[in-house]
Amino acid sequence: xxxxxxxxxxxxxxxxxxxxxxxxxxxxxxxxxxxxxxxxxxxxxxxxxxxxxxxxxxxxxxxxxxxxxxxxxxxxxxxxxxxxxxxxxxxxxxxxxxxxxxxxxxxxxxxxxxxx
Amino acid sequence: xxxxxxxxxxxxxxxxxxxxxxxxxxxxxxxxxxxxxxxxxxxxxxxxxxxxxxxxxxxxxxxxxxxxxxxxxxxxxxxxxxxxxxxxxxxxxxxxxxxxxxxxxxxxxxx
Numbered sequence: 001x002x003x004x005x006x007x008x009x010x011x012x013x014x015x016x017x018x019x020x021x022x023x024x025x026x027x028x029x030x031x032x033x034x035x036x037x038x039x040x041x042x043x044x045x046x047x048x049x050x051x052x053x054x055x056x057x058x059x060x061x062x063x064x065x066x067x068x069x070x071x072x073x074x075x076x077x078x079x080x081x082x083x084x085x086x087x088x089x090x091x092x093x094x095x096x097x098x099x100x101x102x103x104x105x106x107x108x109x110x111x112x113x114x115x116x
Numbered sequence: 117x118x119x120x121x122x123x124x125x126x127x128x129x130x131x132x133x134x135x136x137x138x139x140x141x142x143x144x145x146x147x148x149x150x151x152x153x154x155x156x157x158x159x160x161x162x163x164x165x166x167x168x169x170x171x172x173x174x175x176x177x178x179x180x181x182x183x184x185x186x187x188x189x190x191x192x193x194x195x196x197x198x199x200x201x202x203x204x205x206x207x208x209x210x211x212x213x214x215x216x217x218x219x220x221x222x223x224x225x226x227x
Contacts, residue, residue: 033215040125042206042219043160056214059117090159094215103150103167105215107159 002027006091006108013078013085013115021076021111023091030096032074033105036060037088046089049074050096078113086115118143118209120190122218130226131199137192137221139207149190150208151181152217160206166190177201197225 004025013019025032031050035043045058049068063082068074074093078085089112092105123138141147151163164175171183181192190207202225207218 035217040219042122043217045214045216048214058214059216092160092215097148097210103148103165103210103215104162105152105160109159 004091004093004106004108006089006111009109009111011111011113013113015115016080018077018079019113021078021089021091021113023074023076023108024072025074025093025106026072027093027106028071029093029106030071031094032068033092033094034058034064034066034074034076035090035092037090037110043090046076085113088112117214118145118147118211118216120149120207120209120216120218122205122207122221124221125219126222126224128224128226129197132196134195135193135197135201135223137205137207137223139190139192139218141188141190141207141209143188143209143211145211147209147211149181149183150210150215151175151179151190151192152206152208154204154206154220156203163192163205197223199225199227201225 007022033048034046044060047066049055065077090110091108094105095101120141129135149166152160154160164173166173166183174180204220206220
């Protein structure tokens, strides 16, 4: 079935460790996104990518890094520089502006990261 | 960059009453506007979107929204709500693929 797969679903990390969250899509979408969801703050954009080998910072990129080496994959690394990493992370994908279906984001089930 | 403000964090309403969830946006360029819904323990689902054309947009589950450029608003409405509409609703905006969401409005429908 087509969709977005995020892994792991739950992750625990010690302070000072980097962790990488996986996001894979088989929808043939060009654009991919990473959001952080905290209670009362909605979804905040971390990074987004419109095409392979290109990505842009969102509103809260500090302490995070991404890569887009393949169209299907957009992994997010939470580095030790992120001061408050405990959160729920959502990956999404969509078609690009000007194409049929633009604007409808398809979301993964999310990854919940807890720093111990 | 574009941004949206959802004016109400929580909206309680009785079943079969009308409801309006408010959303204002800011942008220096033309924008595309969206409403998403998140039911408990589920992902986000697109309710409706405004890309161009008619300013009144109809979506799924009887919801509609009106784009008002002069007031920079995109309020979501439903004439008669059901218990099953209880969920969190997010307004979102994009100029060109940088989709940004509001803080969300929790709609609680009471019997």
